[in-house]
Amino acid sequence: MNQRITFLSLLLIFCLNVKAQGIYNIVCEGNLTRLDSILKHEKLNVTDERGRSLLHWAVGCNQISAFDNLIKRGLALNSEDKDGYTPLYVAVQFKRDSLFGKIIGLQENNNWKSKQGAPLLERAILDDKLSYVEKLIQSGVDIEIKNKRGSSPLEIAQRTGAEEIEKWLIVNGADPSKVRNFTVRGQYMGETPPQLEKKIFAPNFISTEEFEFGSVFNAAGNEFYYAIAKGEKPFIRYSKLENGIWSEPVTILSSDKYGYNDPFLSPDENRLYFISKRTMDGSAAKEDHDIWYIERQGSGWSEPINAGPNINTKDNEYYISFTSTGTMYFASNVNAKGNRKRANQDIYYATFKNGEFQKPVALGNAINTENYEADVFIAPDESYLIYCSTRPEGLGRGDLYISFKEENGLWSKGVNMGELVNTEHHELCPFVTADGKYLMYTSNEDIYWISTKVFDELKK
Numbered sequence: 001m002n003q004r005i006t007f008l009s010l011l012l013i014f015c016l017n018v019k020a021q022g023i024y025n026i027v028c029e030g031n032l033t034r035l036d037s038i039l040k041h042e043k044l045n046v047t048d049e050r051g052r053s054l055l056h057w058a059v060g061c062n063q064i065s066a067f068d069n070l071i072k073r074g075l076a077l078n079s080e081d082k083d084g085y086t087p088l089y090v091a092v093q094f095k096r097d098s099l100f101g102k103i104i105g106l107q108e109n110n111n112w113k114s115k116q117g118a119p120l121l122e123r124a125i126l127d128d129k130l131s132y133v134e135k136l137i138q139s140g141v142d143i144e145i146k147n148k149r150g151s152s153p154l155e156i157a158q159r160t161g162a163e164e165i166e167k168w169l170i171v172n173g174a175d176p177s178k179v180r181n182f183t184v185r186g187q188y189m190g191e192t193p194p195q196l197e198k199k200i201f202a203p204n205f206i207s208t209e210e211f212e213f214g215s216v217f218n219a220a221g222n223e224f225y226y227a228i229a230k231g232e233k234p235f236i237r238y239s240k241l242e243n244g245i246w247s248e249p250v251t252i253l254s255s256d257k258y259g260y261n262d263p264f265l266s267p268d269e270n271r272l273y274f275i276s277k278r279t280m281d282g283s284a285a286k287e288d289h290d291i292w293y294i295e296r297q298g299s300g301w302s303e304p305i306n307a308g309p310n311i312n313t314k315d316n317e318y319y320i321s322f323t324s325t326g327t328m329y330f331a332s333n334v335n336a337k338g339n340r341k342r343a344n345q346d347i348y349y350a351t352f353k354n355g356e357f358q359k360p361v362a363l364g365n366a367i368n369t370e371n372y373e374a375d376v377f378i379a380p381d382e383s384y385l386i387y388c389s390t391r392p393e394g395l396g397r398g399d400l401y402i403s404f405k406e407e408n409g410l411w412s413k414g415v416n417m418g419e420l421v422n423t424e425h426h427e428l429c430p431f432v433t434a435d436g437k438y439l440m441y442t443s444n445e446d447i448y449w450i451s452t453k454v455f456d457e458l459k460k
Contacts, residue, residue, distance in 0.1 A: 023038050023039075023054065024057050026038060027057045027058050027061065027063060027066050027070075028060075030063040032066065035066065039073070044074065045075065045079075047081070050082050050083070050397075051082035054070055054075060055067065055071075055075050055076070055077070055087045056081060056085075056087050056090055059087045059090040059091050059094070059099050060090050060094055062096050062099070064098060067102065071106065077103065077106055078112060078115075078116070082424060083444075084119070085119070087103060088100070088103045088104070088116060089119060091103060092120050092123050092127075092129070092132050092136075095132075113140050113141050114142075114145075117142065118146060119147065120132075121133060121136055121137075121145065121147075122147050122151075122153075122156055124165075125209075126156070126210065126230075128162050128164075128165065130164050130165050130168060133165050133168065133169070134168065143173055144175065144178065149204055149208070150180070150204070151180075151204065151209065152178060153165075153169055153174065154170065154174040154176065154178075156209050180204070182205050184202065184245065185245050186241075186244065187221055188221070189205065189206065189224075191449075193438065193449075194438070194449055194451055195451050195453065196450065196454055197450070198420065198443070198449065198450040199448065199449060199450070200447070200448055201215070201440060201446075203446075205249075206226065206239070206447060207446040210228050210229070210230065211228065211229035211230075212226055212442065212447050213226070213227050213229065213261070213445075214262045214263055214319075214429045215431060215440050216263055216265060216431050217431075217440075218265055218269055219434040220434075221241075221434070221435075222240060222241035223238070223239075223240050224238070224240075224246075225237070225252075225272065226263065227262065228251075229445075232259065233256065235253060235254035235260055236251070236253040236254070236260050236263050236274060237249040237250060237252065238250055238251075253274065253304075255278065257278070257283075257284055258276055258277040258278045258285035258286075259276060259277065260275075260276050261274060261275060262318065264431075266293070266322060267326055267380070270295060270296050271296075272293060273307070273320045274291075274293070274294075275289045275291055275292065275317065275319070276289065276292050276304070277289055277290075278292070288314060288316045289316045289317060290311075290317055291306075291307040291311050291312055291330060292306055292307060293305055307357065308356060310350065310356065310359055310360070311328070311330070311350060314334075315333050315334040316332060317330055317331070317332045317334075318330060318331040318332070318374050318375070319331055319429070321377045321431075322378070323378055323379075323381070323382050326352035327349055327350065327351045327352060328349065328357060329347065329349045329376045329378040329385065330347070330350075330360075331345040331346065331347050331348070331376060331387075332360070333345050333346070344371065345372055345374040346362050346363070346373055347362070347367055347373050347374070347376045347385075348360040348361060348363065349361055349363065363411065366410065366413045366414065367385070367387070369389070369391070371389055371390055371391045372389060372398070374387065374389075375387055375388035375429050375430060377431055384459075385403055385411070386402050386417075386430040387401055387414070388401075388426075389401050389414065394416065395416070395419065395422040395424060396422060396425050396427065397424075399421075399422040400417045400422060400427045400428075401415060401416055402417055403415070404459055417454070417458060420454050421441070425444040426442075426443070427441055428442050428443075436452060437451065438450065438451060438452060439452050439454070439455075
């Protein structure tokens, strides 16, 4: 599975056969004898690269005995990882009922309710887990508690379509009159454009409690497409500017069998490209992602059409962008072999001639390395490209890099876009608006934007 898609599934992923090493693996196995031995020379409060404690791992792996052992040793019950998530958050996310009850019972005071209550309820609502909403409210968490976006549990439930939770909250005292409604007007959804400081794009309208990624405007700036990660089946939403007001985002591509994501418009905007694991007949999901598209038909769209065997292989093809002449840039792991992991991607391009895409060509070593390269945005005039890569010198789990076309026609070596863009989180899905003024991308599960003036210094 593509490394970027892995991050879409869950905020915290405990991939034991790949990620867990040493003491973390021991905790996940519940091997108390080995745990006792290793803790004689290892610090109890050790954390992994994402700041997760051994207690996070014990809860994530549902190891109750290991959890009890660590608590007796004095490990902090409410330690936070780099995302601010506690072991109790992990218990809600992974539905660890017994450990959820244990952690609640071990709390020394009620401070956890005001500090952790909002993110816990948010997680339960996003995962449509009514039982955990009930447990949290019945444990004393305020039913009107606001998260960092100013959203109450009822507002989140209404925004995400969690109807059963919405009804329960209202019956149990949530006030519908306190729910905010957003009317969004004008260019760029009425947002004040950023300069050299990144900003969340359209908060509480586009960038919400859900995981949004892969955003793209049309050239006129009156259509907006983006993807939402929900479980293993992401879907694509759409909003349109009509009579000065942006429509409430609606889902245009979804399935209960497979996901749709990475939307991108063709140069003439008559096709919307995306990726999916759907089989050719759409009856089921398969193992790898292919590139697909739908065509405009009047006021609607056609059924999905596969981009064809010149592009798609038995391996993964990801994230599409186009030059003004119709050349497609994308990523694939079709040639990952030798000492390269199957999850690693390279960036390719394929010209469009005589009504079909030609055989793809891999970019050179200035771009493709033995690391992961994907999520490529190509400037329409091919003057630069931006892509995501995971490299040892990176700032986070995945950074955006930029490369410029040199006078000799070759690509310059990719440059990390630095702290103005990248963080300790995962930056992905770059897109530059048609006017060339703004870079949009995903970071920490929201859509951000920043002025393309940031390119100037990088080009030097």
